Amino acid sequence: MIxxxxxxxxxxxxxxxxxxxxxxxxxxxxxxxxxxxxxEQLAASKMGKQSGLFIPSGTMGNLIAFLTHCERGDExxxxxxxxxxxxxxGGVSALGxxxxxxxxxxxxxxxxxxxxxxxxxxxxxxxxxxxxxxxxNTHNRCGGVVIHQDFINSVVDLAxxxxxxxxxxxxxxxxxxxxxxxxxQNLLIGVDSVTFCLSKGLGAPVGSVLCGEQKFINRARRIRxxxxxxxxxxxxxxxxxxxxxxxxxxxxxEDHHLARKLADNLRSFSNINIRENSPQTNMVFLDLIDDYPxxxxxxxxxxxxxxxxxxxxxxxxxxxxxxxxxxxxxxxxVAEVLATVLQ
Ligand SMILES: *Cc1c(COP(=O)(O)O)cnc(C)c1O
Numbered sequence: 022m023i024x025x026x027x028x029x030x031x032x033x034x035x036x037x038x039x040x041x042x043x044x045x046x047x048x049x050x051x052x053x054x055x056x057x058x059x060x061e062q063l064a065a066s067k068m069g070k071q072s073g074l075f076i077p078s079g080t081m082g083n084l085i086a087f088l089t090h091c092e093r094g095d096e097x098x099x100x101x102x103x104x105x106x107x108x109x110x111g112g113v114s115a116l117g118x119x120x121x122x123x124x125x126x127x128x129x130x131x132x133x134x135x136x137x138x139x140x141x142x143x144x145x146x147x148x149x150x151x152x153x154x155x156x157x158n159t160h161n162r163c164g165g166v167v168i169h170q171d172f173i174n175s176v177v178d179l180a181x182x183x184x185x186x187x188x189x190x191x192x193x194x195x196x197x198x199x200x201x202x203x204x205x206q207n208l209l210i211g212v213d214s215v216t217f218c219l220s221k222g223l224g225a226p227v228g229s230v231l232c233g234e235q236k237f238i239n240r241a242r243r244i245r246x247x248x249x250x251x252x253x254x255x256x257x258x259x260x261x262x263x264x265x266x267x268x269x270x271x272x273x274x275e276d277h278h279l280a281r282k283l284a285d286n287l288r289s290f291s292n293i294n295i296r297e298n299s300p301q302t303n304m305v306f307l308d309l310i311d312d313y314p315x316x317x318x319x320x321x322x323x324x325x326x327x328x329x330x331x332x333x334x335x336x337x338x339x340x341x342x343x344x345x346x347x348x349x350x351x352x353x354x355v356a357e358v359l360a361t362v363l364q
Pocket of ligand 1: 079080081104157159192193220
């Protein structure tokens with residue numbers, strides 16, 4: 022199968038498997054797993070933050086960040102296409118009692134500065150307290166688009182002026198940094214917390230890391246335990262994460278190259294449109310044109326019959342994600358099969 026549904030389907034490399042087998046481990050709830058500690062330090066230094074916390078998933082990382090920044094009844098401002106708003110099962114509200122205040126995401130993944138400004142509450146006995154602004158980079162629902170440093174800086178300034186914190190859902194922040202050819206920490210200046218995924222394009226089997234100031238991470242560590250996310254000999258997993266950070270970051274450029282190539286191969290197809298801004302990184306978003314007779318379910322089935330898996334997006338759209346399990350030959354085959362299926 023050529024699996025383009027997501028970069029989460031990547032399998033661990035040989036080197037990861039070896040590192041996992043050989044990892045020196047201890048009880049991480051006691052802070053005694055040297056491999057977890059090493060991963061947390063490595064991650065924090067890459068993000069330009071003081072400290073890191075190894076987390077089972079990106080979803081839990083975002084949840085822990087929100088619970089650490091906000092009290093019950095506080096408000097968190099985010100884009101209406103944010104992963105945390107759409108794909109995290111309402112966790113921040115269900116488990117944290119946090120009010121989500123959404124503002125429209127623009128097509129490029131940013132949010133209008135004035136929309137954020139207007140969403141920040143003044144002090145009034147009637148109002149919830151605005152505590153947090155959450156951004157996402159790369160922005161998944163907006164097409165895997167890159168959020169640039171100047172926008173992030175302006176949001177950080179606004180947050181600081183108003184006593185708010187900024188959280189970055191950086192599940193794919195390395196894709197953004199590689200695309201921009203800058204160190205990832207440049208995208209996090211003044212950002213209070215960031216979560217990134219080891220288990221997407223970086224290929225590790227499990228895990229994300231939440232990074233921030235030491236005091237923030239100390240509190241986050243208690244919340245991770247409260248949520249049942251304290252793991253014991255987690256160095257087995259962290260070992261793969263270290264290999265991911267050391268060997269898998271630069272190669273994300275290949276995924277971007279293949280996504281671009283795929284989009285170029287499909288551009289002449291008359292029954293689909295490639296979505297605006299796509300692809301900037303490792304995601305190609307396609308939409309069936311309105312009067313094309315086949316349903317998207319039918320297309321997905323026919324692709325599957327030909328050994329190709331793709332994701333859906335909105336009602337008549339598809340998401341095709343490149344990753345290190347995908348080769349140039351695969352991309353050529355996908356274009357070939359799509360040409361037949363989309364007759
Ligand atoms: C995948 C993803 C997450 C959550 O990651 P999981 O590890 O699947 O829980 C969070 N934010 C974004 C933007 C993502 O793409």
